[in-house]
Amino acid sequence: MIDLSADGHVHTAFSSGRDSVSVLVAAAEQAGLAELTFADRVGPDTSWLPPYLSSIQRAQQRTDVVLRRGVEVEAIGIDGWLAFPADLGGLEVISVGLNRLPLPAGLLTPDAVRAQIDAGAMRALDVIDQVVTVTGLAVERVSRYAPTRLARPLDFLIRAGIEEQAVPDSAVAELVEACRANGTVVEISERHRLPGLRLALACAEQGVRLAAASDAVRSGEVGHYRYVREIATALEEESVAA
Template sequence: MSAPGAARGPVPGDVDLRGDHHVHSTFSDDAHSTPAENLAAAHERGLAEIRMVEHVRSTSTHVPAFLAAVAALAVPAGLTVRTGVEAKILDTAGTVDAPRAVLAALGSSDGPGRVLLADHQLPGPDGPWSPRTVRERLDAGLAPSDVVDHLVTAYVAALARTGPAQLAHPFSILPKVGLGEDDVDEDHLAALTVALRDADGAVEVNEKWRCPGPRVAAALQAGGVPLVASTDAHHARDVGAYRWLAGTDG
């Protein structure tokens, strides 16, 4: 594990590794540590900021309990705790799979600080496409540029439809369908940059999924988009544990 500081790895050098802006607890069904355990890990690693985030769907009811648990934490001096919810973008219209009341409360005193917009599947014109579906359509003649168009169109629309937002592991769906960030062209990046600036949005550089890569991260940052570091930790041992971002992995 590297010490917190400015990133020396594959992303712009002023991405601050003293923060972890995407950490899950047992309020997410695939995570293993409590909010208190994550907080203790952040303090032990000398972080200055942690954003505790939980998965939601439109039917989720656990957000008030999650926010209450975070509010009850005894936060050490010098450490700031923020909150968020992670939700899938479902289609190119920017529909977000989160409760309406949660989205309406974003950024307020009784709501989560941000929604983390995720591309766990490809947002298609008619709803989410699984990686298998996308690969089949690519094999049948769908152009890679059309896949990226769908994704960027969905990002842009979701940013316009929600409150304070952060793109979670952007473009992570592409390797799952046999594509990569080289398929993201300058027009895609320009459109995404404008949408993020207009929405006062941020982009996380994600340790777990190793995205976005240096070209995309640098282009977004050059366009005035804030970049934040995240581990996407599902266990306290991974909170603030940057290797790829710090350039110490292998």
């Protein structure tokens, strides 16, 4: 159910990573990968997309590993609007991330949301509902432009102090349906150990494709999976049991 010969999310030195495109490609070759997707974080002020895409294209000429030109974009609007760069040309895949919670009054960090919940000013269930709603709108919007992936599902909730177990089944079903309806691939993040088995199972049951993602920021992390393998094994066991 999860292709472990691919790494669906790595970061280069163009953004939050430590190594160049060519170093990451060499690491992918050493790990025996068949496919590598670059997913550096971008925003409206990103000015390095042309050299980034050119670096990937040049690297492709020197390797048999299939290289996917991708970026990660943050959802920033209650309507699912994202912090798009000026030009989406040349991209093969876009990962959707949620690092701040969009509300009518503005964007809140996970720490700010946690403080609001602790003070009784916000309810955890309302935060869950907003995260799921915005994420669903965001993947629908991105799917109009490029093949879409969901990065670190429910990560915002974890950082805001809301455990994944607290997410109602109805919210899980809503998120999975948004991904299914828009052809969105859900990443299984090694670095963030997300999503948990419940969401991964729900995706598999509804035909939502799952992708192994190291979320590597260093070359030594590319294609190295432990958590992803655990999820893959559990999914296989559940499939056999069914």
